[in-house]
Each structure stands twice: as structure tokens, then as C-alpha cells.
Amino acid sequence: MSEPSTTLPVHPAQPAPQAADGAGCHAGKEKLKAQAAASGKAELLAKYAKDYPVGPHDQPQSMCPAFGSLRVGLRMRRTATVMSGSACCVYGLTFTSHFYGARRTVGYVPFNSETLVTGKLFEDIRDAVHELAKPEQNDAVVIINLCVPTASGVPLRLLPKVINGVRIIGIDVPGFGVPTHAEAKDVLAGAMLNYARLEAEEGPVQAPRTGRATKPTVTMLGEMFPVDPVSIGRMLEPMGLAAGPVVPTREWRELYAALDCAVVAAIHPFYTASVREFDAAGRTVVGSAPVGREGTEAWLERIGQSCGIAREKIDAAKNAVLPAIAGALAAKPIKGRITLSGYEGSELLVARLLIESGADVRYVGTACPRTPWSDADREWLESKGVMVQFRASLEQDVAAMREFEPDLTIGTTPVVQKAKEAGIPGLYFTNLISARPLMGPAGAGSLAQVINAALGNKARFDQMKAFFEGVGTGYATGVWQDLPKDRPEFKKAQLAAIERKKKSEEAIGC
Numbered sequence: 001m002s003e004p005s006t007t008l009p010v011h012p013a014q015p016a017p018q019a020a021d022g023a024g025c026h027a028g029k030e031k032l033k034a035q036a037a038a039s040g041k042a043e044l045l046a047k048y049a050k051d052y053p054v055g056p057h058d059q060p061q062s063m064c065p066a067f068g069s070l071r072v073g074l075r076m077r078r079t080a081t082v083m084s085g086s087a088c089c090v091y092g093l094t095f096t097s098h099f100y101g102a103r104r105t106v107g108y109v110p111f112n113s114e115t116l117v118t119g120k121l122f123e124d125i126r127d128a129v130h131e132l133a134k135p136e137q138n139d140a141v142v143i144i145n146l147c148v149p150t151a152s153g154v155p156l157r158l159l160p161k162v163i164n165g166v167r168i169i170g171i172d173v174p175g176f177g178v179p180t181h182a183e184a185k186d187v188l189a190g191a192m193l194n195y196a197r198l199e200a201e202e203g204p205v206q207a208p209r210t211g212r213a214t215k216p217t218v219t220m221l222g223e224m225f226p227v228d229p230v231s232i233g234r235m236l237e238p239m240g241l242a243a244g245p246v247v248p249t250r251e252w253r254e255l256y257a258a259l260d261c262a263v264v265a266a267i268h269p270f271y272t273a274s275v276r277e278f279d280a281a282g283r284t285v286v287g288s289a290p291v292g293r294e295g296t297e298a299w300l301e302r303i304g305q306s307c308g309i310a311r312e313k314i315d316a317a318k319n320a321v322l323p324a325i326a327g328a329l330a331a332k333p334i335k336g337r338i339t340l341s342g343y344e345g346s347e348l349l350v351a352r353l354l355i356e357s358g359a360d361v362r363y364v365g366t367a368c369p370r371t372p373w374s375d376a377d378r379e380w381l382e383s384k385g386v387m388v389q390f391r392a393s394l395e396q397d398v399a400a401m402r403e404f405e406p407d408l409t410i411g412t413t414p415v416v417q418k419a420k421e422a423g424i425p426g427l428y429f430t431n432l433i434s435a436r437p438l439m440g441p442a443g444a445g446s447l448a449q450v451i452n453a454a455l456g457n458k459a460r461f462d463q464m465k466a467f468f469e470g471v472g473t474g475y476a477t478g479v480w481q482d483l484p485k486d487r488p489e490f491k492k493a494q495l496a497a498i499e500r501k502k503k504s505e506e507a508i509g510c
């Protein structure tokens with residue numbers, strides 16, 4: 001008896017899927033962009049290119065951009081957030097969400113090459129959205145297309161706008177269109193503001209949980225340390241103004257209150273899509289933030305003038321807070337040379353505060369783009385001789401550290417790692433600097449403690465460097481019984497093979 005055949009049936013060749021599961025950041029950005037454009041997303045990509053311009057280099061090296069949108073959705077009450085993308089991307093994003101304490105369910109609509117190519121994935125997404133559209137649980141359902149579904153043109157715009165009174169927000173957040181996770185926050189915040197603005201234009205909308213504000217409010221754009229909006233509220237009081245909601249909001253109904261403001265403070269300057277909605281609602285947007293004495297004075301002046309506040313009230317607001325800030329800065333001085341970089345969007349504000357505390361800041365790199373709302377901070381920093389680099393790459397941040405030989409480097413994980421290797425004390429921007437108050441008197445002294453402690457660590461770093469000196473670097477990193485042998489000839493042969501493959505592919509037009 002013959003063995004049962006294990007040969008798979010042969011089918012006529014099928015057209016290759018436009019983008020298969022597993023293709024992603026590593027599949028080539030230009031290829032994915034071309035696929036997305038061919039799949040009906042050309043207009044969207046053009047909008048992203050305008051809102052979030054890249055350059056001078058290609059794209060900053062930071063985490064998957066979609067994390068920004070995911071985080072905004074997960075932090076909102078009564079909001080279900082669902083992703084559609086490759087399993088590996090969703091795994092990483094879910095992991096990161098829970099690492100940062102999401103404590104919420106992350107929804108996922110899986111796919112394979114077949115459901116992607118046949119259009120079944122869109123049907124699956126629609127089913128998931130219908131299942132989640134329960135008004136007793138949710139105000140909104142957010143569905144995020146990651147790279148592959150975006151490149152394949154999965155048409156979230158065809159989803160119903162509302163199901164059982166629950167709003168459905170579909171957004172594409174591909175790594176090849178949205179450069180940073182900071183700007184991905186804006187993609188979702190902007191989409192929600194747009195939806196809420198159109199609702200408000202159609203008729204009465206829900207009031208905030210705490211009732212409508214009795215004073216004109218200042219809406220704040222950008223995630224802040226929780227005490228900062230409270231400090232800002234106190235600083236606004238003498239002008240007869242109040243702190244409004246922070247966008248991204250924590251609840252749908254806050255979106256209406258955010259739009260219903262006297263002025264918008266772009267504390268973080270990269271919220272381009274959100275600003276577009278505030279513009280459409282007829283609101284003025286003011287850049288910078290009340291950091292340090294000079295920063296606070298200039299900010300209160302701009303806010304007061306934008307709201308038509310009388311001169312004596314603006315001066316009263318300044319007089320109420322500036323001496324306290326000056327006192328706090330003088331009480332906790334920072335002495336030392338610092339280079340700073342990050343991808344949160346608040347880098348320029350932190351640099352201002354450091355300089356007003358007495359630090360010698362030489363370089364500020366931010367992964368975010370230059371916008372009109374960062375101009376005031378950039379001009380102030382440049383007037384102090386600071387080099388400001390927008391869309392900064394890791395290489396630029398590291399080169400600045402080498403060039404300026406700081407006493408302390410504040411940066412992203414790889415920058416800090418390189419600083420420590422060089423025996424320079426380093427602090428992580430996201431975990432240690434972003435997690436502190438920056439505004440008003442509370443912010444004035446808050447950085448000094450952590451910065452001065454780090455500056456005081458130089459001797460320990462020198463000791464560690466001396467201790468580990470000679471244990472090996474590069475291929476010989478670590479402690480060995482038999483030191484590994486470098487094989488440059490293998491690398492050379494592999495590089496030559498790659499080059500040959502590339503040339504032969506070019507020759508046959510791959």
C-alpha cells in the first residue's frame with residue numbers, strides 16, 4: 001500500500017498579497033508607502049507628510065509610532081481601543097502599554113494573508129466594532145490600522161460613524177507615515193476633536209462631568225505631569241481665567257469643553273492636526289509654557305493678550321507668581337554642562353528650565369518637528385547659544401555629547417547608554433525628567449534634585465570606568481576565559497555577497 005501523499009496540491013500562481021503578515025518596519029518604507037498609495041491611501045499619506053514633516057534625515061529612531069495613538073485611546077474612560085496589524089507589532093504594542101500601566105484591555109483583530117487580500121479583514125474589523133459598540137460601556141470605539149493594513153488599504157473610512165450612539169473612530173497610524181509616537185497622539189486627538197467639533201456644530205452636547213466652567217478657560221495641548229495643570233490654573237486666576245481640559249482628554253465629553261475655550265496653550269508644540277480643529281473652531285493657539293521666570297512671564301503676557309485681559313490683571317498675574325519662581329530657582333541652582341535630547345516634545349521647555357536654574361545647556365535634540373508653536377522657545381534657547389536640533393537622530397544626539405563633553409547627558413536609552421560607556425553621568429528623559437512637574441513655582445525647583453544628584457555621580461562613573469577598563473568592547477564585550485576571535489574576513493565576504501545580490505536584483509529589475 002502506498003504511503004499517503006504529503007505533497008501539497010499545486011495551484012496556479014496567485015497574485016502576491018499587497019503586503020503579507022510580517023512585513024512591517026523591516027519591509028522597506030518606500031515599498032509600503034507605494035503599496036498604501038496604490039491602495040487608496042495617497043491622500044492620507046500626503047496629509048501626514050504635511051502635518052508631520054520629516055527631515056533633515058529620514059526618520060528619528062524611536063518606538064513604534066502607533067504606541068502614541070494606542071496610549072491616548074487606552075487612557076480615556078469609556079473608550080475601547082482596538083488594533084489591526086501584524087501579530088508581532090500588536091504583541092510589542094500591548095506589552096509596552098501594560099509596561100506603562102494601561103490596566104485596560106487592548107483589542108486586536110488578527111489577520112492573515114488571505115483575510116487581508118480578500119477583504120475579509122475589513123469585515124472582521126466591522127464585526128469587532130459592532131460587538132464593542134455598547135452604549136452602556138463605551139462612548140467611543142477607536143480602531144487603529146497599523147502598517148500592513150494601512151499599506152493594504154483596509155478602508156476604515158467605510159466603517160459606520162456611529163453604532164447605537166457609540167462613536168466609531170478609525171485611524172491609520174503607519175510607521176511609514178507618522179514619524180514619532182508623539183505625533184501619533186495627535187493623529188487620534190485630532191480625529192476625536194474633529195468628530196466632537198462636528199457634533200457640537202450640529203446641536204447641544206454633553207457638559208463636562210464637573211459642569212461648565214464659569215470663567216473663560218485655557219485648553220492645554222500635551223500630556224503633562226498631573227500637578228502642572230493645577231499650577232497653571234493658579235497662575236491664570238488673577239487674569240480671571242481658568243485651566244481648561246488637557247488634550248488628549250481622559251473622557252469624550254471633555255473634548256467639547258476643550259473646544260469651548262478662550263485660548264489654546266500648545267504646551268507641546270507638535271499637535272498639528274489638533275490645532276487645525278481649534279483653528280476651525282475659531283480659537284487662537286499660543287506656543288511655549290510657563291516654565292522658569294522668563295518663560296512664565298512671556299507666557300502669561302501672551303495668554304493675557306490673546307484673551308484681551310486688561311494690563312493691570314496681566315501684571316497682577318505676573319506679580320503673584322514670578323517672585324516665587326525666581327526664589328525657587330535661586331534656592332536650587334544647577335551647575336554643570338548638559339546636553340539634552342528626547343522624543344516627548346517637551347525637550348525645549350526642559351532646556352529653558354535648566355538654563356534658568358543656572359545650567360550650561362549646549363544642545364537640545366528633539367525627535368519632533370519644528371512648528372510655529374516651538375518658535376518662542378527655539379528663539380530663546382538660540383539667544384542663549386544653545387544648538388537646537390529638530391527631528392534629531394540618535395547619531396546627532398551622540399555627536400553633540402562627544403562635541404560638548406557635558407557633565408551630564410539627558411537623553412533616550414541609547415544616548416544614555418553611550419554616555420555611561422564614556423563615563424558621563426546620564427539621565428533618561430522619559431522616565432526621570434518627563435515624570436516631574438515643570439510649570440510655575442512647583443516646576444522651578446523640581447529638576448534640581450535629580451539633576452544635581454546625577455551631576456554628583458561623576459566620581460562613581462570614573463571609578464566604574466576604571467574598574468571595567470579592558471574587559472572588552474564590541475565583539476569581545478564581557479568577561480571570557482578564551483577571548484573570542486574577531487573574523488573581519490567573514491563580515492567582508494558577507495558584505496560582498498549582499499552587494500552582489502543587490503546588483504543582480506537591480507540588473508533583473510527587482
Ligand code: SF4
Pocket residue numbers: 023024025026064065066085086089092146147148174175176
Ligand atoms: S506597526 Fe509599528 S512595529 Fe509594526 S511594522 Fe509598523 S512601525 Fe513597525
